[in-house]
Amino acid sequence: MASFSILVTSSPYSSQNAYSAYRFAQAIVNSSHTLAGVFFYCDGTHNANRLSAFPSDEFNLVQSWAALKTHYQVPLLLCVTAALKRGVINEQDAKELDLDSHNLHAAFDSIGLGEFAMLQGQTDRLVQF
DSSP states (O other): OOEEEEEEOSOTTTSSHHHHHHHHHHHHHTSSSEEEEEEEOGGGGGGGBTTOOOOTTSOOHHHHHHHHHHHHOOOEEEEHHHHHHTTOOOHHHHHHTTOSOOOBOTTEEEEOHHHHHHHHTTOSEEEEO
């Protein structure tokens, strides 16, 4: 039995990678392996934008990530610096930056790269998408 962490660097709409990461995460939680967390970095932070609107005939990846957290308690973490650069902002940062709103989905938590490094120390394997 192995423990995994997943690194997502692709947006939910630019390629198949973010969806593949989600399917891989599902496979892990439905197996005897453990998933310590999913970290979203660079364009991957767009997966946490609660204002993303997907057409009704397309798979809603943002909501699916949130459901994964709800059902399996998988931490969904994103790099706060990468997210800020891409306009994905949590409530606290919006207040500190005097912005009128925020768009980080409640299922996701903003962290720094140091915390991501600590997550890596808890897992056997890191898989990047």
